[in-house]
Amino acid sequence: MAEQLLEVNDLCVNYKVYEGLLRVLNGVSLSVGSKEKVGIIGESGCGKTTTMKAVMRILATNAIVPNGTIAYKGSDLLKLGRQELMRLHRTSMSMIFQDPTAALNPVFKVGEQLKDIVRYSEFTSNAPNRQEVRTKAVELLKSAALPEPERILDSYPFQLSGGMRQRICIAMSLASAKDLLIADEPGTSLDVTIEDQIMRLLKQIVEDRGLSVILISHSIGAVKGFVTKLYVMYAGTMIEEAPTDELFSNPVHPYTQNLLKAVPKLTGGGVPEGIAGRIPSYLTIGDGCRFASRCRSAKESCHVHAPPAFDIGNGHRVACFHYGDI
Amino acid sequence: MSAEEILTVKGLKKYFKTTRGIVKAVDDVSFSVMKNETVGLVGESGSGKSTVGHVVMGIYGPTAGSITFMGNDISMGVGRRPKELKKRLQIVFQDPASSLNPRRTIGQILELPLRVHHLAPEGKYAERVFEMMDLIELPREFAVRYPGEQGGGEKQAVAIGRALATRPSFIVLDEPTSALDVSIQAKIINMLMRFQKEFDLSYLFITHNLSLMRNVAQRVGIMYLGKIVEMAGTPEFFSNPLHPYTKMLLSAVPVITREEEALKPEKITSTGEIAGALNVPPGCSFHPRCPFVMDICSKVVPSQIEYKKEHYVACHLYPST
Numbered sequence: 001m002a003e004q005l006l007e008v009n010d011l012c013v014n015y016k017v018y019e020g021l022l023r024v025l026n027g028v029s030l031s032v033g034s035k036e037k038v039g040i041i042g043e044s045g046c047g048k049t050t051t052m053k054a055v056m057r058i059l060a061t062n063a064i065v066p067n068g069t070i071a072y073k074g075s076d077l078l079k080l081g082r083q084e085l086m087r088l089h090r091t092s093m094s095m096i097f098q099d100p101t102a103a104l105n106p107v108f109k110v111g112e113q114l115k116d117i118v119r120y121s122e123f124t125s126n127a128p129n130r131q132e133v134r135t136k137a138v139e140l141l142k143s144a145a146l147p148e149p150e151r152i153l154d155s156y157p158f159q160l161s162g163g164m165r166q167r168i169c170i171a172m173s174l175a176s177a178k179d180l181l182i183a184d185e186p187g188t189s190l191d192v193t194i195e196d197q198i199m200r201l202l203k204q205i206v207e208d209r210g211l212s213v214i215l216i217s218h219s220i221g222a223v224k225g226f227v228t229k230l231y232v233m234y235a236g237t238m239i240e241e242a243p244t245d246e247l248f249s250n251p252v253h254p255y256t257q258n259l260l261k262a263v264p265k266l267t268g269g270g271v272p273e274g275i276a277g278r279i280p281s282y283l284t285i286g287d288g289c290r291f292a293s294r295c296r297s298a299k300e301s302c303h304v305h306a307p308p309a310f311d312i313g314n315g316h317r318v319a320c321f322h323y324g325d326i
Numbered sequence: 327m328s329a330e331e332i333l334t335v336k337g338l339k340k341y342f343k344t345t346r347g348i349v350k351a352v353d354d355v356s357f358s359v360m361k362n363e364t365v366g367l368v369g370e371s372g373s374g375k376s377t378v379g380h381v382v383m384g385i386y387g388p389t390a391g392s393i394t395f396m397g398n399d400i401s402m403g404v405g406r407r408p409k410e411l412k413k414r415l416q417i418v419f420q421d422p423a424s425s426l427n428p429r430r431t432i433g434q435i436l437e438l439p440l441r442v443h444h445l446a447p448e449g450k451y452a453e454r455v456f457e458m459m460d461l462i463e464l465p466r467e468f469a470v471r472y473p474g475e476q477g478g479g480e481k482q483a484v485a486i487g488r489a490l491a492t493r494p495s496f497i498v499l500d501e502p503t504s505a506l507d508v509s510i511q512a513k514i515i516n517m518l519m520r521f522q523k524e525f526d527l528s529y530l531f532i533t534h535n536l537s538l539m540r541n542v543a544q545r546v547g548i549m550y551l552g553k554i555v556e557m558a559g560t561p562e563f564f565s566n567p568l569h570p571y572t573k574m575l576l577s578a579v580p581v582i583t584r585e586e587e588a589l590k591p592e593k594i595t596s597t598g599e600i601a602g603a604l605n606v607p608p609g610c611s612f613h614p615r616c617p618f619v620m621d622i623c624s625k626v627v628p629s630q631i632e633y634k635k636e637h638y639v640a641c642h643l644y645p646s647t
């Protein structure tokens with residue numbers, strides 16, 4: 001087994017709110033190797049983004065991490081001091097967010113925002129020269145396949161289209177992502193043709209630079225051509241993990257099976273059944289399998305005990321007591 | 327044939343005046359919807375597909391062109407339409423979180439259309455609301471709850487229930503599932519398909535999701551910058567796409583099975599972005615992004631021709647003779 005770049009182990013995250021404690025993440029584990037492309041899929045509200053925010057250490061202030069470790073390049077991210085954390089953000093890991101409109105500050109020109117990041121991450125030792133910073137910023141925009149980088153540096157975000165804004169966010173993250181890039185639904189808010197362009201660009205950049213990637217998406221088709229290993233999340237738990245081809249050809253968890261069936265196919269054949277019900281409330285969630293209330297094959301014991309992840313070979317792991325009989 | 331046509335749109339135009347010029351949101355669009363049929367309109371954001379739906383609903387009147395609904399001319403804003411016709415024509419919006427009043431209970435939301443059209447004797451409204459809720463598979467106790475407390479699927483079910491309350495014959499579905507997760511989307515779509523059979527409904531289904539369109543629509547039209555560039559029956563449309571834009575869209579659809587991959591046309595890599603509706607390129611509006619662009623494309627607007635039976639396309643690659 002290759003050296004892992006990132007290893008999240010048994011991570012739990014709770015949020016303290018007025019009504020009580022939201023138990024969101026419960027025992028999440030995942031690992032990303034060097035230059036590995038990993039995907040996480042799941043429906044809205046299942047904790048994909050929360051997991052990544054925990055990795056970046058940018059959780060909201062009311063979040064509590066009672067349990068778990070996040071090993072990154074040999075150190076535990078959860079125990080790092082502010083200085084070291086900032087250093088990692090500057091020089092090693094970065095995140096692209098879902099909505100580029102919200103990720104860019106509307107009152108500053110793209111150039112000012114981008115140059116700030118360049119100054120911060122590229123020139124840590126000696127005092128940066130303005131011309132150097134600008135050249136580097138232009139270079140970054142070019143690597144994100146943006147035409148007329150000089151004009152873009154002098155534009156405000158609202159003067160650009162959604163696809164261009166997302167390319168700028170990619171350029172920004174490239175300034176500091178030397179090892180790990182986290183992409184949180186990078187194409188979801190864009191049109192299908194633009195999403196296709198963005199995903200191809202990302203893939204090319206990641207392969208050229210030899211980065212590790214975690215790609216988050218609820219669009220199952222979009223991750224398929226991109227990643228080599230897939231995690232499926234449901235209600236704050238990792239329910240299945242497998243190499244991409246294995247997961248699509250042999251889904252084992254009842255939730256994964258239903259999720260794959262629910263995607264309408266280009267070949268027709270009618271609209272499949274969905275999954276009845278919805279994600280349980282994190283406020284009142286019990287100790288049993290979190291999918292049990294929507295699962296057709298749930299037995300009584302499913303509601304009492306949470307299933308551990310069973311290893312079924314080929315790097316395929318599933319958290320379900322009845323994975324064999326479904 | 328025309329006896330079965332429930333909605334006919336001819337030469338529909340909708341221009342908006344802005345301080346920076348005229349936006350031609352819909353520019354010469356014609357199509358028809360038969361009884362019990364689902365017609366799909368697909369396109370990227372800014373292609374004018376929602377505006378077509380809104381003009382059909384009368385949210386604003388058309389700039390030019392005619393809309394005929396069940397033999398009556400409805401080429402005007404909703405304020406001047408006869409109430410009897412308004413009842414027969416309903417809409418479901420994309421985002422149920424903003425189309426439902428957060429300060430009304432689900433019961434009140436479902437009751438309003440019944441009261442507006444006097445569809446139940448006084449004192450029987452609550453009963454009718456409960457019947458509606460059974461229909462959309464919501465527990466009756468939800469009548470006193472507010473939409474904000476519910477999940478996206480339940481909210482969209484309420485929006486569909488509200489549209490069905492007046493027993494319409496035609497519903498505009500404006501991206502009814504794009505705000506929802508796939509598992510919920512499947513449930514809502516199945517519900518819509520069931521209602522179509524049960525209540526003899528016709529749908530104008532607006533979406534940007536081609537895979538979904540393949541499974542719900544009998545005919546599909548592709549819109550680009552206010553024009554329909556290709557229109558055909560669904561099987562023909564997906565097995566034999568003609569317009570380069572259609573091929574580009576189909577190439578970009580993320581798919582999950584090998585059979586789907588095989589169905590895609592030769593890969594046309596998507597380039598460029600949709601132009602702003604303020605400065606539509608001259609000639610064929612798609613020509614700056616088109617891999618097969620010719621001299622004529624930037625000069626002459628291609629006219630729509632019937633390339634095959636019931637398969638219409640507007641592109642210079644397919645000359646009319």
